[in-house]
Amino acid sequence: DAEITQSPRHKITETGRQVTLACHQTWNHNNMFWYRQDLGHGLRLIHYSYGVHDTNKGEVSDGYSVSRSNTEDLPLTLESAASSQTSVYFCASSEWGQGYEQYFGPGTRLTVT
């Protein structure tokens, strides 16, 4: 069965370190998204991609970057981790003409100390 996976599921890192969160989908979807989930804020969009080599900034993109070199993967990099980036991160994918439903990964809990 097709799925979307994230790794690691839990990560503790120190302020200032570079961190990369992986997202891999086997749906063969063109569209992929990264969100962060914080109490009182719901899900907020960080970055998104509509296809290979396409990336776009969401509403909370500062301090984050993504690159899309193939259809399956959209890794999220925190260039210099800050305590404000402690959060739960979700990756999602979707496809054109399929009702715009997004399929979510299980999430990565990131703690920056």
Place this chain on the structure above:
Amino acid sequence: AQTVTQSQPEMSVQEAETVTLSCTYDTSENNYYLFWYKQPPSRQMILVIRQEAYKQQNATENRFSVNFQKAAKSFSLKISDSQLGDTAMYFCAFMKHGVFTSGTYKYIFGTGTRLKVLA
């Protein structure tokens, strides 16, 4: 800018009873989609139900139905015959239609309602 408001942070309901979760949104768009997503304690979020704004008829999926009031910009979720497995965080979401052609992403989530079904 579009906004989505869920004014009920937490709710509880007895098993087998009916509960309604509220969602209001603000937009100047005429064509859009509205969604309810469920996030169980295991955290993987799944789609519950979807409504296209141009459709007058309210969407229904088994025990889940919506009350879509376009003029009032209201999109509530009704869960009938509540089950213990319905315990989850529920998110309302808005998406501008044609977002992929416009190049501007407009998938906006509310802050969520935590629903607990009591045995």
